[in-house]
Amino acid sequence: xxxxxxxxxxxxxxxxxxxxxxxxxxxxxxxxxxxxxxxxxxxxxxxxxxxxxxxxxxxxxxxxxxxxxxxxxxxxxxxxxxxxxxxxxxxxxxxxxxxxxxxxxxxxxxxxxxx
Amino acid sequence: xxxxxxxxxxxxxxxxxxxxxxxxxxxxxxxxxxxxxxxxxxxxxxxxxxxxxxxxxxxxxxxxxxxxxxxxxxxxxxxxxxxxxxxxxxxxxxxxxxxxxxxxxxxxxxx
Numbered sequence: 001x002x003x004x005x006x007x008x009x010x011x012x013x014x015x016x017x018x019x020x021x022x023x024x025x026x027x028x029x030x031x032x033x034x035x036x037x038x039x040x041x042x043x044x045x046x047x048x049x050x051x052x053x054x055x056x057x058x059x060x061x062x063x064x065x066x067x068x069x070x071x072x073x074x075x076x077x078x079x080x081x082x083x084x085x086x087x088x089x090x091x092x093x094x095x096x097x098x099x100x101x102x103x104x105x106x107x108x109x110x111x112x113x114x115x
Numbered sequence: 116x117x118x119x120x121x122x123x124x125x126x127x128x129x130x131x132x133x134x135x136x137x138x139x140x141x142x143x144x145x146x147x148x149x150x151x152x153x154x155x156x157x158x159x160x161x162x163x164x165x166x167x168x169x170x171x172x173x174x175x176x177x178x179x180x181x182x183x184x185x186x187x188x189x190x191x192x193x194x195x196x197x198x199x200x201x202x203x204x205x206x207x208x209x210x211x212x213x214x215x216x217x218x219x220x221x222x223x224x225x226x
Contacts (some may be wrong), residue, residue, distance in 0.1 A: 040218065041218060042203075042215065042217050042219070043201070043216040045213045058213055059213065098205070098212055098214060099214050100146060100214065101145055101146050103148070103160035104148065104150070106150075106158040108156065108157050109156045109158075111156075
């Protein structure tokens with residue numbers, strides 16, 4: 001099993017550009033989520049999904065879109081990148097809803113810089 | 116304000132020392148998570164516990180539900196234990212529920 005595969009590892013964007021961060025898992029987990037990690041702050045939930053066709057907003061959803069057309073894939077789209085979106089992004093999946101009662105499995109992260 | 120508080124923020128130890136990292140949370144929980152973030156950035160789940168104590172190798176996690184407090188202990192610490200340790204607990208609010216994460220404890224173990 002590959003676990004959670006997240007690409008790319010690094011990305012530099014100019015303000016206003018758009019891009020998609022890819023996330024795929026091969027564990028048949030219903031719950032998938034995107035977090036951002038900023039210095040001095042804990043991981044913050046951007047969007048999550050509890051199954052194919054179902055997505056919902058997390059704590060900091062503005063400027064991001066998600067879709068869940070399959071159980072395996074959960075891409076995160078930045079519509080018009082802003083410097084405030086410079087961060088490290090993590091995708092995570094879990095067997096239980098919201099990751100409350102089962103371990104979270106994380107991708108390796110994407111370091112995004114917006115200039 | 117973070118609903119999950121960790122202490123200390125930074126910890127430096129000599130190889131072989133016993134390490135304790137603390138986590139306090141403000142609401143009742145179903146399970147609390149301990150995670151390890153490697154220097155390269157990857158995050159792995161160490162423990163998930165809702166009562167008592169769990170042990171894996173030199174790592175021990177304990178939780179006191181009444182006091183809303185959990186500790187992560189590392190016995191006979193080693194430089195390879197150097198990492199950021201993060202605790203996370205469920206949080207409920209009117210807009211929904213989610214895991215909320217502490218800011219992490221940066222542990223450095225010197226040889």
